[in-house]
Amino acid sequence: LHMGKTMKEDLTVVAKYIKQLYPPEFNVFSIYAELYHNYFASQAKKNAESHLEDKDIYLLLSWVHNFYPKEMRKDHALATELDKVKLGSLLPSSLSKELEKKYLDSEEVTVKNSLSRCLDKEIQRWKEDKEPEKLNGHFQSELLGIFVIQSIYSGQKRAEDISKAVGEELSCRLLKELPAFLRSYRDAFEDFKEKSKKHRYYKPILIANINNCWNFR
Numbered sequence: 001l002h003m004g005k006t007m008k009e010d011l012t013v014v015a016k017y018i019k020q021l022y023p024p025e026f027n028v029f030s031i032y033a034e035l036y037h038n039y040f041a042s043q044a045k046k047n048a049e050s051h052l053e054d055k056d057i058y059l060l061l062s063w064v065h066n067f068y069p070k071e072m073r074k075d076h077a078l079a080t081e082l083d084k085v086k087l088g089s090l091l092p093s094s095l096s097k098e099l100e101k102k103y104l105d106s107e108e109v110t111v112k113n114s115l116s117r118c119l120d121k122e123i124q125r126w127k128e129d130k131e132p133e134k135l136n137g138h139f140q141s142e143l144l145g146i147f148v149i150q151s152i153y154s155g156q157k158r159a160e161d162i163s164k165a166v167g168e169e170l171s172c173r174l175l176k177e178l179p180a181f182l183r184s185y186r187d188a189f190e191d192f193k194e195k196s197k198k199h200r201y202y203k204p205i206l207i208a209n210i211n212n213c214w215n216f217r
Contacts, residue, residue, distance in 0.1 A: 003039075003040050003043060004040075004063070004067065004068070004072055007036045007037075007040060007072070008072050008075060008078070010032070010036065011029070011032060011033060011036065011078055011081075011082075012075075012077045012078060014028065014029050014032045014033075015029055015077060015078060015081050016077070018032075019081075029081050029084075029085070030084065030085045033081070033082060033085045033087060034085065034087065037087040037088075040068075040090060041088075041089075041090050041091070044060065044063065044064070044090040044091055045090075045091060045092070045095065047060060048060060048091055048095050048096075048098075048099055049095070052099075054103070054106045054107075054110075057099050057102055057103050057106070058103060058158070058162070060091075060099065061096070061099055061100060061103060061162045061163075061166070062161065062162055063090060064089060064090045064091050064096055064099075065162050065163040065166070066161065066162065066163070068090050069089075073087070100162075100166055100169075103159075103162070103166070104159070104166070104169055104170055104173065107155055107158070107159065107170060108170070108173045108174070108177065110155070111151055111152060111155045111174055111177060112177050112181075114151045115148055115151060115152075115177065115181045116181075116184075118143060118144060118147050118148055118151070119144070119181065119184060119185055119188065121143060122141060122143055122144045122185075122188075123188050123192070125141075125143070126192050126196065126199075126205055127196075129200055129201075130201065131201045131204050132201065132204050132205055132207075132208035133208075138207075138211055139204045139205075139207040139208035139211060140208050140211045140212060140215075141208050141209065141212055144185070144209075144212055145211075145212040145215035145216065146215065148181065148216075149215060149216070152174050152177075152178060155170060155174060156170060156171050156174065159171075182216065189209055192205070193206065
């Protein structure tokens, strides 16, 4: 953040006040821009090659795909000048792809585990002596129906905020996880139907799970 702010502010000063003090053939703005970019890129590469936590990988990818090319280099005070300079990306393509894979693998596991924990909690609730919650007057499982959908949607949204391509890749992965989750849900529900017919709230629980189907569709 400090480097980005410094680069943006300094290049704005160069564009507004310093450039015109030199002959055009000196390409003063281009020289400043390239030097700042090279230093920024070297620091990004150094960070990318070190051990990063998942949140750090996400932040670095956000800089590579989003903050740097879209917010900094498209700033109204700099865009015209920077368009003349071929600065390239903050990271080499191979390193960027490596980070994207790590992020996608991690996010896929995170969502998968989240869905599994959610189903475990729901199964536990079926065993309790409690009537299911009502939403808009109908029995429904807010935990299962809404939480699962939000987990998948928020995962997709985070990935899309990095780049469209990363978002599409994660969507493909999560759309494979959803059927697997639904099969586990179905198997657990079938087991409950067979073994828990004497449950005090057997019928409301059945209704709540049937109502969940509309959300999942």
